[in-house]
Amino acid sequence: MTRVALVTGAGRGLGVEIALQLADQGLHVVLTSRNRDHAQRITDDHAKTGRSLEARQLDVTDQTSVDSCIASVLDSTGRLDVLVNNAGISDGDQQAIEADLVLADQVWQVNVLGAWRCARAVIPAMTSAGYGRIVNVSSTMGSLAWMTSGSEPAYRVSKAGLNAVTRTLAAGLVGTGVLVNSASPGWVRTDLGGPRAPRDVTEGADTPVWLATLPDDGLTGGFFLDRRPLDW
Numbered sequence: 001m002t003r004v005a006l007v008t009g010a011g012r013g014l015g016v017e018i019a020l021q022l023a024d025q026g027l028h029v030v031l032t033s034r035n036r037d038h039a040q041r042i043t044d045d046h047a048k049t050g051r052s053l054e055a056r057q058l059d060v061t062d063q064t065s066v067d068s069c070i071a072s073v074l075d076s077t078g079r080l081d082v083l084v085n086n087a088g089i090s091d092g093d094q095q096a097i098e099a100d101l102v103l104a105d106q107v108w109q110v111n112v113l114g115a116w117r118c119a120r121a122v123i124p125a126m127t128s129a130g131y132g133r134i135v136n137v138s139s140t141m142g143s144l145a146w147m148t149s150g151s152e153p154a155y156r157v158s159k160a161g162l163n164a165v166t167r168t169l170a171a172g173l174v175g176t177g178v179l180v181n182s183a184s185p186g187w188v189r190t191d192l193g194g195p196r197a198p199r200d201v202t203e204g205a206d207t208p209v210w211l212a213t214l215p216d217d218g219l220t221g222g223f224f225l226d227r228r229p230l231d232w
């Protein structure tokens with residue numbers, strides 16, 4: 001029995017590395033991207049590595065795109081065991097006291113509602129199978145306990161919101177075999193993290209992949225960095 005994982009935002013950055021590490025653990029991994037060609041390029045690049053990878057189009061803000069992607073994965077594989085909600089955007093260089101709320105709305109649509117939408121789409125298949133792992137790729141910037149700066153406010157607010165999605169989904173899924181957790185990858189060198197970040201994608205992907213492959217008695221409703229609990 002090969003487990004099937006779906007990773008959002010897997011055309012570049014952390015999503016690619018999360019997908020590859022999951023495949024290295026023997027899962028069949030569906031790499032999804034707004035532009036399918038980006039995910040296809042990754043699967044082509046790794047075609048000779050023995051990993052089981054496929055590419056599909058998925059825009060987390062588009063209900064039709066999400067529904068059709070999940071339906072086609074279930075149709076072709078008959079299962080969906082792992083969802084990694086990795087797609088994310090930031091509002092970048094602005095301050096909370098003068099934030100562009102149109103931009104804040106876009107960040108909310110991707111980082112919170114996008115992840116929630118994907119989770120809703122996979123949960124019926126997971127609960128009927130009695131197994132599921134949902135990982136929401138959050139950030140220490142979403143930790144209320146650590147929120148002492150006003151920079152990237154929409155991003156911070158969205159990741160705090162995403163953590164609330166984790167908590168509420170996990171609470172609603174107790175006893176179903178579906179575990180839902182938030183992961184912070186740390187500050188990672190990607191297009192979003194920038195070149196000064198101290199971590200590479202290998203290190204950043206570790207905690208999301210760990211949470212995506214938790215055993216049946218694994219934790220749910222938690223927030224983790226480097227496999228250790230993080231303050232909300």
Ligand SMILES: NC(=O)c1ccc[n+]([C@@H]2O[C@H](COP(=O)([O-])OP(=O)(O)OC[C@H]3O[C@@H](n4cnc5c(N)ncnc54)[C@H](OP(=O)(O)O)[C@@H]3O)[C@@H](O)[C@H]2O)c1
Pocket residue numbers: 008009010011012013014015033034035038058059060061085086087088089110114137138139140184185186187188189190191192193194197
């Ligand atoms: N890098 C860090 O230091 C860091 C720290 C903490 C948390 N994180 C989180 O880690 C995750 C991955 O970030 P990253 O650093 O790898 O950033 P990245 O290189 O900018 O990649 C972001 C990914 O999200 C995708 N995306 C954006 N909007 C989307 C949408 N509507 N539907 C589907 N996919 C969409 C992008 O796809 P396109 O290629 O189509 O644009 C891209 O693949 C994000 O959730 C981020 O918040 C990163």
